[in-house]
Amino acid sequence: MTQDPRYPIGKYEAMPFSEATKKAWIHELKVAPTNLELTVQHLDKAQLDTPYREGGWTVQQVIHHLADSHMNAFIRFKLALTEEVPPIKTYDEKAWVNTADALLTPINYSTTILHALHVRWANLLESMTEEQWQRKLFHPVRNADVSLWDMLAIYSWHGKHHIAHIKNLIDEKGW
Numbered sequence: 001m002t003q004d005p006r007y008p009i010g011k012y013e014a015m016p017f018s019e020a021t022k023k024a025w026i027h028e029l030k031v032a033p034t035n036l037e038l039t040v041q042h043l044d045k046a047q048l049d050t051p052y053r054e055g056g057w058t059v060q061q062v063i064h065h066l067a068d069s070h071m072n073a074f075i076r077f078k079l080a081l082t083e084e085v086p087p088i089k090t091y092d093e094k095a096w097v098n099t100a101d102a103l104l105t106p107i108n109y110s111t112t113i114l115h116a117l118h119v120r121w122a123n124l125l126e127s128m129t130e131e132q133w134q135r136k137l138f139h140p141v142r143n144a145d146v147s148l149w150d151m152l153a154i155y156s157w158h159g160k161h162h163i164a165h166i167k168n169l170i171d172e173k174g175w
Contacts, residue, residue: 005056005168007161008161008164009161012154017133022152025156026125026152032118032160032163033111033118036063047059052165053169056165059169060102060107061097062097062162062166063111064097065093066110066158066162068093068102069155073151074124080135080148080151081124087137090141128148133149135148137151
């Protein structure tokens with residue numbers, strides 16, 4: 001069976017809360033910026049402008065998307081920790097990756113954002129109590145409450161998911 005290029009590590013799957021899983025996912029968030037940077041460090045401008053799959057975003061757009069998405073996620077965590085089931089503001093990620101900053105800004109700015117953001121995010125996550133992991137936010141697109149535990153699962157998967165897109169492209173092209 002051929003792997004779906006949209007989901008190189010498989011689709012996101014929810015998991016029940018456990019201390020071991022929490023530690024593993026927080027570790028994955030901590031190392032994601034370094035893993036991303038190591039993956040793209042030797043790519044030139046033409047390679048960064050290559051879509052990771054037919055109809056997909058360029059490598060540069062994926063990197064800027066990770067910064068945009070994870071900044072939004074961090075803010076969502078803080079809202080859920082300080083408000084009762086706050087509704088989140090959604091955004092059109094496809095439109096965001098086509099704005100001038102995502103198309104023209106060198107990728108090192110977004111990798112720098114990710115390094116700093118993930119340190120703050122991991123510090124926040126490591127401080128949370130079991131009760132706080134059950135706090136929720138309201139996701140209007142899903143029309144559902146989502147726990148911070150599920151948000152951690154989604155975003156630990158999200159970083160690995162997009163880094164795998166880039167690694168698969170590099171392998172496919174022999175870069």
